[in-house]
Amino acid sequence: MHRPALLLFLALLFALAPQAAAKGRYFDLPPLPDPALYGNRLLNRSAEKNGVKPALFSHWLHRAKYTCRVCHVELGFNMELGTTEITEARNQHGEYCGACHDGKEAFGHTPDNCDRCHTGDLTAGADKFNAFAVTMPRTSYGNNIDWVKAVKEGKLQPKRTLLANPPQAIAYDKDLKLDAGWTMIPPAFFSHADHNLWLDCANCHPDIFNVKKKTTAHFSMRYNLDGKFCGLCHLRVSFPLDDCDRCHPAMH
Ligand code: HEC
Ligand code: HEC
Ligand code: HEC
Ligand code: HEC
Ligand code: HEC
Ligand code: HEC
Structure with missing residues (x-):
């Protein structure tokens, strides 16, 4: 191609598909699910082995009411699918899902409600997503919801704790x-x-990041893409790695 034609071609390419061009240049990102399903999981560590359908857990529905720290610090859910020992007995005892699904905070752990969780269907309840999402500030990736803005604008007030006497939060900004x-x-x-709007220091320190800038070993995009470091949350629940500019603001 002649040089001017080549430049015109490149200019058009970037004008038409800036995101695709930026993404495709470096990384293979996993395909994105429908916004209503982003962050939804079927829990099946032991369900089917014990004769019940897998349980549906939907992050968008729960994070609208609770911060991550409530579940991933106070209630002891791991941030890795299928690793938390959630059982029927522990739920009945008021642990894990049963900490809320007790008939007061949320619908109870009673025989008439078994099927509301044990749906075996990742899309159950997705029909309620759009009515919620239209009331929220929007983005282009993940759930297409700007969860940070939603809290800052007071559109959401997710609970930070379920404890009557929570420990004093550490201020660090x-x-x-x-x-x-x-x-x-x-x-x-x-x-x-x-991040502290949603999380606790303990969600990241010391397991994921050292408490000293630039000392975390192997902290790079390749590992992010493996679901480590930033990618632990930013591939699965928080806005995904596809949204380059939101982390690298000067990248267009
Ligand atoms: C609030 C949601 C919820 C409700 C309601 C619920 N479960 Fe579960 N249940 C779960 C989750 C989550 C697991 C863990 C699934 C896994 O990882 O395999 C589980 C696991 C189980 C298991 C397999 C583990 C074990 O303990 O043997 C059985 C059996 C079970 N539930 C039965 C029931 C029955 C019966 C009811 C109704 C009385 C019920 N569940 C109601 C969420 C729920
Ligand atoms: C109401 C409880 C609850 C809230 C709130 C919650 N989570 Fe989760 N999260 C869970 C459960 C349950 C699992 C599955 C755990 C398991 O299977 O062992 C999970 C799993 C995860 C995983 C692993 C997913 C995978 O595919 O491996 C990540 C990452 C995660 N959560 C991040 C977050 C972030 C970030 C927030 C806040 C924006 C959040 N969670 C809010 C309950 C919650
Ligand atoms: C921190 C509190 C909390 C925890 C922990 C929690 N939930 Fe919920 N959940 C709620 C609230 C509140 C609602 C919505 C209010 C209601 O429907 O009672 C809800 C709604 C749901 C729904 C929607 C059902 C429907 O028919 O609309 C499902 C499914 C569900 N939860 C599953 C789970 C599972 C599975 C777990 C454990 C892995 C879990 N929840 C843990 C608070 C919680
Ligand atoms: C979402 C993850 C996350 C959360 C939550 C988080 N941090 Fe960090 N923190 C980081 C990262 C990433 C670094 C930089 C690590 C690196 O570059 O190796 C860091 C670095 C630090 C540093 C060193 C800063 C420097 O200039 O050397 C301190 C101190 C720190 N965090 C304190 C806290 C405290 C206190 C909290 C809770 C109020 C907290 N962090 C919550 C991710 C987090
Ligand atoms: C433990 C989970 C977790 C980890 C690890 C994490 N984040 Fe986040 N991050 C969140 C949550 C939750 C939000 C709120 C927005 C959302 O969920 O989409 C967020 C929001 C952001 C935002 C948007 C801020 C705004 O003003 O809109 C940026 C940028 C960001 N993260 C960058 C990073 C970077 C860079 C790293 C790695 C150094 C990182 N995050 C690691 C959970 C995490
Ligand atoms: C959740 C935040 C986040 C998102 C989204 C993100 N990055 Fe990064 N990226 C980082 C961080 C943090 C580093 C620096 C790691 C370090 O300290 O070496 C980085 C480093 C890089 C590097 C340097 C090489 C390396 O492996 O460290 C490249 C290239 C890069 N990013 C490209 C991209 C592209 C292209 C996208 C969009 C597809 C993207 N990033 C999306 C957080 C993010």
């Missing part, structure tokens, strides 16, 4: 500039304040 190892790539930014 340092913004970090995380330089990418590649010269052409603008840095990523990490806001402690935005």
Whole structure:
């Protein structure tokens, strides 16, 4: 191709598909589910082995009412599918799902409600998603909901605790500039304040990140894409890695 024609071609390519071009340049990202299903999981560590259908858990529905820390710190759910020992007996005892599904905080753990959880169907309840989503600030990826803005604008007030006397939250709001190892790539930014709206220090420190900037070993996009570091949440529940600019604001 002649040079001017080539430049025109490239300009058109970027004008028509800036996102696709940015994405395709470096990484193979996993396919994205429908926004209503992003973050939905079927729990089947032991259900089918014990004669019941897998239980549906939907992140969008629960995070509208509770912060991540309620479940992933106070109630002891792991951030890895199929690793928490949730059983019928423990639920009946008021642990795990039963901490809320007790007939007061949420519908009870009673025979008439077994099927509301044990649906075996990842799409059950998805019909309620759109009516909720239209009331929220929007984004282009994941659930297509800007969950940070929703809290900042007061559209959502997810509970931070279920405890009567919760420990005092630690205040820490340092913004970090995380330089990418590649010269052409603008840095990523990490806001402690935005994350602390949803999470607890213990969700990240010390298991995922060292408490000292730039000391976490193997912290790069390849590992993010493996579901580690930022990718632990930003592939599965929080807005996905496809949204390059939201972490690397100077990348267009
Ligand atoms: C609030 C949601 C919820 C409700 C209501 C519920 N379950 Fe479950 N149940 C779960 C989850 C989650 C698991 C763990 C699934 C897994 O990872 O395999 C589970 C696991 C089970 C298991 C397999 C583990 C074990 O303990 O043997 C059985 C059996 C079971 N439930 C029976 C019932 C029955 C019977 C009812 C109705 C009385 C019921 N469940 C109501 C969420 C629920
Ligand atoms: C009402 C409880 C609840 C809330 C609130 C909640 N989660 Fe979860 N989360 C769960 C359960 C249950 C699982 C599955 C655990 C298992 O199977 O062992 C899970 C699993 C996960 C996983 C692993 C998914 C996978 O495919 O391996 C991630 C990541 C995660 N949650 C992140 C979050 C984030 C981020 C938030 C807040 C925006 C959040 N969760 C809010 C209950 C909750
Ligand atoms: C922190 C509190 C909390 C925990 C923990 C929790 N839930 Fe819920 N859940 C709720 C609330 C509140 C609702 C909506 C209100 C209602 O329907 O009673 C709800 C609704 C649901 C629904 C929608 C059902 C329907 O018919 O509309 C399902 C399914 C469900 N939860 C499954 C689970 C499972 C499975 C677990 C455990 C893995 C779990 N929940 C843990 C609070 C919780
Ligand atoms: C969502 C994950 C996440 C949460 C939640 C989180 N942090 Fe961090 N924190 C990080 C990351 C990422 C780094 C940088 C690590 C690196 O570069 O190796 C960091 C670094 C730090 C540092 C070192 C900063 C520096 O300049 O060297 C401190 C101190 C810290 N965090 C304290 C906290 C406290 C206190 C809380 C709770 C109020 C908290 N963090 C919550 C992810 C988190
Ligand atoms: C433990 C889970 C978790 C980890 C690990 C995590 N995040 Fe997040 N992040 C969240 C949640 C929850 C939100 C709220 C938005 C959402 O869920 O879509 C968020 C939001 C953000 C936002 C949007 C802020 C805004 O103002 O809109 C950015 C940017 C971001 N994260 C960058 C990062 C980077 C960079 C890393 C790795 C250094 C990281 N996150 C690691 C859970 C996590
Ligand atoms: C959730 C936040 C987040 C998102 C979304 C994200 N990145 Fe990154 N990216 C980072 C962080 C943090 C680093 C720096 C890691 C380090 O400290 O070395 C990074 C580093 C990089 C690097 C440098 C090479 C490397 O492996 O460290 C490249 C290239 C890159 N990102 C490209 C992209 C592209 C292209 C997208 C969109 C498809 C994207 N990133 C989306 C957080 C993110």
